[in-house]
Structure formats: C-alpha cells, structure tokens
Amino acid sequence: MLIFNTVMFVFGFLVLALQPWMPLNPDGKTMLAPSTIFNSVASFMTNTDLQHYSGDQHLSNFSQIFFGIFMLFVSAAVGLSVLVAIIRALRSDSSLGNFFVDMWRVLLYMFVPVALAIGLLFIIQGTPMTFKTAYQVSTLEPAAMGTTDKGEVKQQTIVVGPVAAFESIKMLGTNGGGFYGMNSAHPYENPTGLSNFFNTLAMMMFPFALVLMYGRMLNRFKHSLVIFSVMWILMAGTVVWSVYFDTLKPNPGLTGQAVAKTYDIPNTKAPGGKQVVSLPAVPSLPVDQHLGNLEGKEMRFGTSAGATFDALTTDVTCGAVNAEEDSLNPMAALAPMVGMWLNCIYGGKGVGMINMLLYVIIGIFVAGMMVGRTPEYLGKKIGAREVKLAVIALLVHPMMILFPTGLFAATSWGLQAVSNPGPHGLSQILYQFSSASANNGSAFDGLGVTYGFYNATSPGPSAVAFDIAAGIVILISRYLPIIAPLAMAAFLGAKKSSPFGLGTLRDNTLTFGCLLLGTILIIGALLFLPVAALGPVADHLGPMPFGG
Numbered sequence: 001m002l003i004f005n006t007v008m009f010v011f012g013f014l015v016l017a018l019q020p021w022m023p024l025n026p027d028g029k030t031m032l033a034p035s036t037i038f039n040s041v042a043s044f045m046t047n048t049d050l051q052h053y054s055g056d057q058h059l060s061n062f063s064q065i066f067f068g069i070f071m072l073f074v075s076a077a078v079g080l081s082v083l084v085a086i087i088r089a090l091r092s093d094s095s096l097g098n099f100f101v102d103m104w105r106v107l108l109y110m111f112v113p114v115a116l117a118i119g120l121l122f123i124i125q126g127t128p129m130t131f132k133t134a135y136q137v138s139t140l141e142p143a144a145m146g147t148t149d150k151g152e153v154k155q156q157t158i159v160v161g162p163v164a165a166f167e168s169i170k171m172l173g174t175n176g177g178g179f180y181g182m183n184s185a186h187p188y189e190n191p192t193g194l195s196n197f198f199n200t201l202a203m204m205m206f207p208f209a210l211v212l213m214y215g216r217m218l219n220r221f222k223h224s225l226v227i228f229s230v231m232w233i234l235m236a237g238t239v240v241w242s243v244y245f246d247t248l249k250p251n252p253g254l255t256g257q258a259v260a261k262t263y264d265i266p267n268t269k270a271p272g273g274k275q276v277v278s279l280p281a282v283p284s285l286p287v288d289q290h291l292g293n294l295e296g297k298e299m300r301f302g303t304s305a306g307a308t309f310d311a312l313t314t315d316v317t318c319g320a321v322n323a324e325e326d327s328l329n330p331m332a333a334l335a336p337m338v339g340m341w342l343n344c345i346y347g348g349k350g351v352g353m354i355n356m357l358l359y360v361i362i363g364i365f366v367a368g369m370m371v372g373r374t375p376e377y378l379g380k381k382i383g384a385r386e387v388k389l390a391v392i393a394l395l396v397h398p399m400m401i402l403f404p405t406g407l408f409a410a411t412s413w414g415l416q417a418v419s420n421p422g423p424h425g426l427s428q429i430l431y432q433f434s435s436a437s438a439n440n441g442s443a444f445d446g447l448g449v450t451y452g453f454y455n456a457t458s459p460g461p462s463a464v465a466f467d468i469a470a471g472i473v474i475l476i477s478r479y480l481p482i483i484a485p486l487a488m489a490a491f492l493g494a495k496k497s498s499p500f501g502l503g504t505l506r507d508n509t510l511t512f513g514c515l516l517l518g519t520i521l522i523i524g525a526l527l528f529l530p531v532a533a534l535g536p537v538a539d540h541l542g543p544m545p546f547g548g
Contacts, residue, residue: 001078001099002479005045008074012041015067016059025060026133032058033451033459035467042471044071046478047079047348049170049177049319049441052449052467056159056180061133064179069166073115076173076349077106082482083210083350086357087217089489090378092497096490110206111172118202119168125198126191129164163188171202174348176319176441184309184322185298196301196322200309203318207346214353218378222508227356230517234345235315238335242311246332247292247304256284296327307332310442314339317348319441326419326428326444330539333444334532337431340438341528342520343397348439354485360507361390361488363519367505376504379497386488393484398527400437400473405430405531408462408469417462419446423538430535436470437477 015022016037020030032040036052043050044067055064081102088096123129135158139145145154159180166179167189180186190196211231215224260281267275297306306323313320314336325336339345344355361377365387368375375382408414408429418425428444435442443449449470451463460466506512 001082001482004099004103005078005479008045008071009041012045012067012071013037015063016040019060019063022060022062024062024065024131024133027060029058029060029063030453030455033454033456033463033467035464036451039467039471039474041067042474043436043441044068044175044177045075046439046474047075047173047175047317047351048436048439048474048478049175050435050443050470050474051177051181051441052463052470053452054181054450055178058452061131061161064161064166068177068179069162069169072166072169072173072175072177073107073111074103076169076175077103077111079348079350079354079482080106080110080206080210081350082486083214083353084217086354086486086489087214089486089493090380091218092493111169114205115165115168115172118172118198119164121198122164122167122191122195125195126188127164127167127195128160128188129162130160131162132160134159160188167199168202171199171318171320172206174203174207174316174318176203176313176317176321178320184320185324187300190298190322193301196305196309199320199322200312203313203316203320204346206349207316207352210350210353211346211356220378220508226508226510226513227353227360227516230513230520231344231346231356233517234342234520235312238311238315238339238345239308241338242307242328242332242335243304244332245334246307246329249292249329249331250289251293251329254285254287254289256282293327293329293332296324298322307335311335311339313442314438314440315345315347317343317352317438317440319435321442324445325431325442326446330424330427330536333427333431333539334536336442337427337434337532337536338524338528340434340440341398341401342524343438344520351439351482354482357485357489358390358394358481359520359523360516361386362394362523363515364505364507365390366519367515376498377492377507379500380492380495381498382492386492389484389488389491393481393488394523396477396480397437400477401430401433401528402531404433404469404473408433408465413462413465413469417448417460417466419448423535427535427539430531432466432470433473436473439474439478 016032019025032053039052081099084102085096136155137158139156143153145156147153161179163179170177178184178189180189184190184199190199211228212224215221258281261279263277263279264274265277266273291303294303301322307328309322310325310328325333344352344359346352347355361382364377365375365382409426414429418428428447431444432447448460449463449466451459451467
C-alpha cells in the first residue's frame, strides 16, 4: 500500500509539473508553484483534496483528468482496501489478502459503474462533459466584463471540461476537491436542486454502506447496526446544530445590544488585579434575519441547505461545499469542525470505520478496567499492545491539529494569512489544519493560502508555509492512523478466541452503544473543547470578556 502510494505521489507530481507541455491546454496554463504542487499531490493522493489553488484557473483539462480524476478514484479505493484487510485480520483469516486485487475489485465493481450512473444523472441536470476548455461569450449587458485598452468590449470566458466525470467520483469517493474554485456552489458542478440531492446522496452512500459491510464480513451484523446508530446520532446532532445556529438564530454581530454592559478582565496593573471594561449600547443593524444567515449561501438550494451540506461533508470527510464555510455564523461553524475533530461520524471510505474501531477498542478497554475484567472484543482479549496502538493512532489527529494551529497563530505565518482578526482568524487557521488532519479538504476560504503559478506576481504571503505545513500534516495524518490500526487488528486477530461469559460486554446492545457514544464525546471534548472556546465560541460571544 505504501509503495503504491509513493508511485502515486511521483506520478501526480510529474503531471502537474509538466502541465505547460501537456495536451488539452489551449489556454497555455503554466506550472503551479512547487510548494503548491507538493501540497496538491499530497492532498489528492490521500483522499484529502484540500485545494490551495482554484481548479478552473490553474489546471488544464489534462491535469484535471490525469491528476484529478485519477487520484479521486484511486485514493478512495486505498482506504476501503485497508478496511477490508483489517476486517480479515480481526476474523483471524490466514491472509490479509492482496492489496492490488482489492483495489481492482473496488474500482471495477464499485466505483466505476456507480460513478458512471451518477455522472449521467449530472449530465442530465446540466453538468458539462466535454474535452473543450472554454467558451468565449458576449454578456447580456454590454461591457459587463470591461473593455480592452482599445475600447473593445471584453467577452466572458466560460470554463468547461469533463466536469460530470470529475463531480461523480468527487462525491462518491468522498473526495470533495472541486473542478471549479467555487466547488459544489458552482452552477456547472451543481446545476439544480435535484443535482444537489444526488450530490448529498452520493457522498453518504459508501460511508454508510461500509459500516454495514463491516458487520456482514465479521458475521456480527447487529454489532454494526449499533455502531451505525451511534454514528447516525452524532451526524444528526451536527446537522441540527449547524442549521439551528445558522438558519434559525440571528447573527449576534448584527443584533446589537440595548443596554450598556461592563466586564472585568484580568490586569495585573489595575487595582485589585481586575480592569473594568465598558461596552456601550449598540443599535442593531437594519438587516432582516428571519431567514437566517444568507451571506455566502447559494440561494438556489434554499436557506438551510448550505448549513446542512457543510455539516454532512465533514461527517463523511468529503470536503465538498455548496456554501462558504467562512460565512457561517460562529456557533454554526462548530458543527463541521466537530465532524472533523471526531473524525469517525461515518467518515471516508474505510478510514471512517477504522477510526471508529479505535474508539471501540478504547471504550471496551476502559469499561473492562472499571469492572475489573480483562476487556475483550470479538472474543479476543485486548492487551496493552493493542491499546497502545489505538491510542497512538487516536492522538496523532489532535497533535496534527493543535500544534500547527498554535504555531501559525503565534507567528507571522498565520497572522499574515487571516482575513479577520481575533477569534475568527484563529478559527480560520484551526479549520485549515483540522481539515488537513481529518483528510477532509473543506476550508475557511478567508485564509490567504494561494500562491498560484510559479511566476505569480503577488502570491499569498504565507502560501509556501501553509503549503508545506498542511502537506506534512496530511501525510502523517493519513498513513500513521492507517498503519497502527492495521497492526492492532493483526495482533488482536492472532489471539485465541475466548468463550463469552456472564461478565462479557456484549457489543450488540444498547449498553455498548451508550458506552461508545460516551467515549467519543468525552474524548472529543477533552481534546478540543479548549481550542473551540478560543475560536468559534469566543467569536460568537464577541470581543468581551476575552479582552481583545
């Protein structure tokens, strides 16, 4: 698996580096900056698809096909193949199988036929599917695109390409990278309300099914139903939270306050160590908010569709968006962040179930220690080695989020890139590394991380730093949480099965479901609640009482 991914990296790097000399490039697009190529290849080969470039502006159709579409298919199949190997290990098969055979089965029997069907549905709805690169059209309003130095009216450039093929596997593979910079908010990627429904259905299809496949292959279908139910509760919670705070609650930044307020903030130079800060009465802005927050929304899909899509896309680690996440109300933005922080609410193909397995092992281990009994899973006793591997895989994720976020928030790398000061700027940096570590790919696009072509005249001041840092986070957060669970499953599967007794924790009961749900929520809260308070929560409450 690792060797194959290394070959993928080299191939992808060559495709992007040689873009100026490849066919299907009539516009003469040049090479991306080397740091952006590194970031893009690391991102696409790991099913992350975090884009520090704009597809319609920076990639030729050749690159969109042989880099983009190729990576979308293959990277999605890698995670699924690893899950199958882990299942074989857990059921004590004599062999974990052949990686290339598993990849072939996934691509030929699952992704290609389903992507073809979904792609045809997108074409019917109006998504382009052509090798042509662009059309030059006259706008209805003369000179809407400006005029040349000679006073001639400029035409509008309509970028097209094999969008339907890209879009279908982008959603089915929970990849999320867009053919266009606007992603699924673009009318060519997502033309109608019906196409938006198919987009949503496609990104949920395989993550949902793989949880049930886990139970079928282990011959423990009721166990998989319990896991599925826990995931469903978590997913429903993120969607309801996002819609409630973004659509049903007004933006506190626009409502004002009728009376003046005072806050005490710590200050060693003030009498008593506290400084009184007054916040005067502020009239509300004349903005009608009965439909919720409409900034950054694509109104073709309705007022709450963006908030719903944004929550779902991180729950299944897809990363596609049909609304601007940077425009979400602060508390609503917590929902997609929580989806990435927990990283087990269905998740991507295979990897989501692998991450949930870590919580299963840790939850059973804790329960066993509480009752003084050796913990067991699938009839195998969980030992120190299995728990250590599970904890290592679990802790990689918060480390790869919190350490880079703190570093960039405290240095000019982050301060030069944020478009908003204070807590919202921290949220932009936090979201960037959360998306990279969760192999998600969505972003708070107010963060200036785009370098563009290698000869760009005004690249983002921190683009190279974010390219390299996010790329490293993506690679570590992809492969270590795959390798450690694979080893854990191999060690666990090699043990002899123990008969079930009266003290055995059954894995297909309501008690187990509550234990698993509590384990996920408690661990998630312990790891990320402090940074959530500094980012989205502080952004919601305003500058006071945080003193900035």
